[in-house]
Amino acid sequence: MTIAVARDVDQAPATPLIEVRGLVKHFYAPGGRIVHAVEDVDLTIGRGRIVGLVGESGSGKTTVGRTLLRLIEPTGGRMSFDGTDVFALSAREMRQWRRRMQIIFQDPFSSLNPRLTIRAIIAEALDTRGYAKGRARLDRTVELLELVGLSADHASRYPHEFSGGQRQRIGIARALAVEPDFIVADEPVSALDVSIQAQVLNLMEDLRRRLGLTMLFISHDLSVIAYACDEIVVMYLGRVMERGSSRDVRIAPLHPYSQALIAAAPVPDPSRRRVHVPLGGDIPSPIAPPSGCVFRTRCPKALPACAETVPPLTDVGQGRFVACLRVGAGGVSL
Amino acid sequence: MTPAAAPSASSQPDVLPEGILLRVDGLKTHFGTGNRTAKAVDGVTFSLPRGRTVAVVGESGSGKSVTSLSIMGLIAPPGRIAGGRILHRDREGRVRDLARLTNADFRHIRGPEIAMIFQEPMTSLNPLMTVGEQIGEMIALHERISRGDLRRRVVELLKKVEIPAAESRADDYPHQMSGGMRQRAMIAMALACTPQLLIADEPTTALDVTIQAQILELMRRLQADMGMSMLFITHNLGVVAEIAHEVVVMYAGRVVEQAPAETLFGRPSHPYTRALLASTPDPDRDIAADGSRRPLAAIPGFVPSITNLPPGCAFAPRCPLAAQACRESPPELTTVAPGHVARCIRMEAA
Ligand SMILES: Nc1ncnc2c1ncn2[C@@H]1O[C@H](COP(=O)(O)OP(=O)(O)OP(=O)(O)O)[C@@H](O)[C@H]1O
Ligand SMILES: Nc1ncnc2c1ncn2[C@@H]1O[C@H](COP(=O)(O)OP(=O)(O)OP(=O)(O)O)[C@@H](O)[C@H]1O
Ligand SMILES: [Mg+2]
Ligand SMILES: [Mg+2]
Numbered sequence: 001m002t003i004a005v006a007r008d009v010d011q012a013p014a015t016p017l018i019e020v021r022g023l024v025k026h027f028y029a030p031g032g033r034i035v036h037a038v039e040d041v042d043l044t045i046g047r048g049r050i051v052g053l054v055g056e057s058g059s060g061k062t063t064v065g066r067t068l069l070r071l072i073e074p075t076g077g078r079m080s081f082d083g084t085d086v087f088a089l090s091a092r093e094m095r096q097w098r099r100r101m102q103i104i105f106q107d108p109f110s111s112l113n114p115r116l117t118i119r120a121i122i123a124e125a126l127d128t129r130g131y132a133k134g135r136a137r138l139d140r141t142v143e144l145l146e147l148v149g150l151s152a153d154h155a156s157r158y159p160h161e162f163s164g165g166q167r168q169r170i171g172i173a174r175a176l177a178v179e180p181d182f183i184v185a186d187e188p189v190s191a192l193d194v195s196i197q198a199q200v201l202n203l204m205e206d207l208r209r210r211l212g213l214t215m216l217f218i219s220h221d222l223s224v225i226a227y228a229c230d231e232i233v234v235m236y237l238g239r240v241m242e243r244g245s246s247r248d249v250r251i252a253p254l255h256p257y258s259q260a261l262i263a264a265a266p267v268p269d270p271s272r273r274r275v276h277v278p279l280g281g282d283i284p285s286p287i288a289p290p291s292g293c294v295f296r297t298r299c300p301k302a303l304p305a306c307a308e309t310v311p312p313l314t315d316v317g318q319g320r321f322v323a324c325l326r327v328g329a330g331g332v333s334l
Numbered sequence: 335m336t337p338a339a340a341p342s343a344s345s346q347p348d349v350l351p352e353g354i355l356l357r358v359d360g361l362k363t364h365f366g367t368g369n370r371t372a373k374a375v376d377g378v379t380f381s382l383p384r385g386r387t388v389a390v391v392g393e394s395g396s397g398k399s400v401t402s403l404s405i406m407g408l409i410a411p412p413g414r415i416a417g418g419r420i421l422h423r424d425r426e427g428r429v430r431d432l433a434r435l436t437n438a439d440f441r442h443i444r445g446p447e448i449a450m451i452f453q454e455p456m457t458s459l460n461p462l463m464t465v466g467e468q469i470g471e472m473i474a475l476h477e478r479i480s481r482g483d484l485r486r487r488v489v490e491l492l493k494k495v496e497i498p499a500a501e502s503r504a505d506d507y508p509h510q511m512s513g514g515m516r517q518r519a520m521i522a523m524a525l526a527c528t529p530q531l532l533i534a535d536e537p538t539t540a541l542d543v544t545i546q547a548q549i550l551e552l553m554r555r556l557q558a559d560m561g562m563s564m565l566f567i568t569h570n571l572g573v574v575a576e577i578a579h580e581v582v583v584m585y586a587g588r589v590v591e592q593a594p595a596e597t598l599f600g601r602p603s604h605p606y607t608r609a610l611l612a613s614t615p616d617p618d619r620d621i622a623a624d625g626s627r628r629p630l631a632a633i634p635g636f637v638p639s640i641t642n643l644p645p646g647c648a649f650a651p652r653c654p655l656a657a658q659a660c661r662e663s664p665p666e667l668t669t670v671a672p673g674h675v676a677r678c679i680r681m682e683a684a
Contacts, residue, residue, distance in 0.1 A: 056542040193393035198613035198632035227615035264547035266572030279544045282512045
């Protein structure tokens, strides 16, 4: 038995695994008012790629991740997963698809059932896959634990006997049990101390290489995203502001919001200490987002025209997309 | 092998070098008794110079909050200060050991001498009182003041922490404010009695980076303008680099290193400090020119349990430099350079 066939990333077909177009998710606040959690989000994730979703609290990152897996139902938009329109599937068809898409949660303390042993937690996930009971299942459990750097002796213990980093490894093993193609990792290292965070980030990179996993990696920590991801998608108040290769977005952000976010991220080096505050005010309520560009109320470069039209996410070349009236072709700031 | 018994703390005179506002010396704060004793703080030593910001950094459970609660006299049974001293110089220049102060004495310390911003902001703001009332209450506790003057002072404080429309914001309840505004209100409350020392326990951890940047800028400015000393507690090395003049690194209830910020980041001495810096992702360092990721230098294993600390250096089980002697007895804090101390016998081996 093997863990999943390692796919050769270089020879992957050109079609991306995930294509999301015009994703919308509204919630309803008391009084029937609409919460614009996600508005018109486009997302493309190539096979074997890790795409990072970054943005302030409330920008809609978790909502995007959960709607993609249909853990919550989208309000609108389309998602093609390996050529299939996932949002059009019936509940029964969806059950078949579910195992191909898994989620890893932020909180390693509450995402594992405290009354089950690690073996039982993983067995529960293996049930979905229809693994036989007995020997084969046990072998597979041990194999999964070893894959995430734990050992067979851990199988009979309970979650409370593990440290935060170990619990997150168990969460990852559980997600991998069904051999998914796609994983949404929602703040997978945010609850962990840095020394443990590094262990888990290394593990995730290792698994990506060995299993060819495709991943949407959600985090509010820009240095984690910039390190762990191939591409970065910057969200603000439910919309994508900018998207591009990790390196480009980090080194030369084009959207004023990405620029502010990167300038605000503290760097562990006092000689690179920032001199001024890059961005004032708070994120507005998604119940009454500003007209036009949602960022304009905090944008240091806003023009009167920014209040009138929603800037489309525009291809500025080299895999870079920016939603800003002031950023023209080739990424030139107007 | 046991280290030479330290002279009993109470036999030493309470003296503080000029320019030092607070010196924590061999502080031990334990919870419970017998073999279940949790040694949350077990030999914390550091100095806080007047008018400077000292950051205390360490991973979860390393004893940062317990250290600051000990300074504030807020350790309640089953917790107790089991040893050491907390020497503090007040406005009159009097030096006292806060570890031996009574609760009544602490009333004159908390507020005008030392104020604290707690780790959970929502637990320290009363949801049933307006922010203005709460700040006013703090002022009225320490001085006689007319209602009109009190209101003016409250609004002044809210302006000082850059809350827009301070007059009307004073009448807001905490839940009507955003996280960033609430944190500003907390700072205003802490500054109500113009303390000499502000202890801030993870004041920006719950905030977004953009809001965090605003609050850090505000705190840096207030510290400099008021000539206040600040003890800034965080687990985030990036935040440390933003705010601190000096840094204290804690591990499993002990201080392993104290140094000026530039030294700590540029030439860290303790293997734990080095490991902490190396394991924090830095894309400039950790991504190769061809775009491939270099594995992060993760620290193997995990932090020991404080009810069952190893007999020697608590970091030895995870330390790449550990030798037999490290596992036998805890190393002393030794001077690396003036103003730079570290608790390690193997520093030269690196
Ligand atoms: N079930 C719900 N009902 C109503 N509003 C919701 C619901 N779930 C999310 N929201 C709102 O949708 C917006 C986006 O939330 P989401 O959790 O996706 O943000 P996020 O970017 O993941 O934030 P964080 O960084 O805090 O996790 C927020 O304003 C949130 O309050
Ligand atoms: N009231 C208490 N009773 C028993 N143990 C306690 C108590 N308060 C704290 N501790 C223990 O003391 C240790 C140090 O806790 P402390 O809160 O100081 O950590 P910290 O460094 O502030 O961590 P964090 O970064 O998570 O805030 C922990 O192991 C904690 O469980
Ligand atoms: Mg979220
Ligand atoms: Mg704490």
